Amino acid sequence: MRADILGAVREAIALKGDSPSALIPVLQHIQGRLGYLPREALIEVSRRLGVPLSRVYGVATFYHQFSLTPPAPFTIYVCMGTACHLRGNAENYELLRRLLKIKPGTNVSADGLFKLEKARCFGCCSLAPVIKVNEDLYGRVSAQEIRRIVSRYRALARRLRALPPARRHV
Numbered sequence: 487m488r489a490d491i492l493g494a495v496r497e498a499i500a501l502k503g504d505s506p507s508a509l510i511p512v513l514q515h516i517q518g519r520l521g522y523l524p525r526e527a528l529i530e531v532s533r534r535l536g537v538p539l540s541r542v543y544g545v546a547t548f549y550h551q552f553s554l555t556p557p558a559p560f561t562i563y564v565c566m567g568t569a570c571h572l573r574g575n576a577e578n579y580e581l582l583r584r585l586l587k588i589k590p591g592t593n594v595s596a597d598g599l600f601k602l603e604k605a606r607c608f609g610c611c612s613l614a615p616v617i618k619v620n621e622d623l624y625g626r627v628s629a630q631e632i633r634r635i636v637s638r639y640r641a642l643a644r645r646l647r648a649l650p651p652a653r654r655h656v
């Protein structure tokens with residue numbers, strides 16, 4: 487098991503206890519530490535708390551606060567303020583959904599790298615239409631520029647995956 491996962495499980499149990507009634511607080515702590523609940527963590531929690539794995543999975547999938555998949559490293563915020571909306575961000579949002587192969591009813595790309603969010607005015611309307619990727623702001627974006635931006639972050643993700651986990655800060 488990965489050291490960070492084992493560390494999160496140990497810490498959660500040290501803080502919240504190892505009785506079956508501690509299941510939800512333990513899962514909350516692990517989720518807070520790792521950003522999601524890896525399968526190995528659920529197996530270890532089941533073993534240490536003496537709770538059947540099916541029940542651990544049942545709880546982990548029932549509550550919206552829990553996620554079984556790692557968080558996307560990049561969030562793309564598309565400004566839907568009036569200026570950006572009028573200058574093409576409604577179309578840009580749909581383009582991004584297609585480029586990222588986001589399924590209906592979800593907002594995460596098929597490759598798990600991007601989360602797509604609509605946002606309110608960023609306060610730089612003169613640059614409309616504006617999008618943000620994490621904290622990086624891009625103004626006057628065209629469809630072509632959006633394709634370039636997505637390619638750039640995909641390439642960055644490939645480089646990050648080549649790094650050891652401790653150095654993968656975006």
Ligand code: FES
Nearest residue numbers: 565567570607608
């Ligand atoms: S409307 Fe988009 S930045 Fe203001």
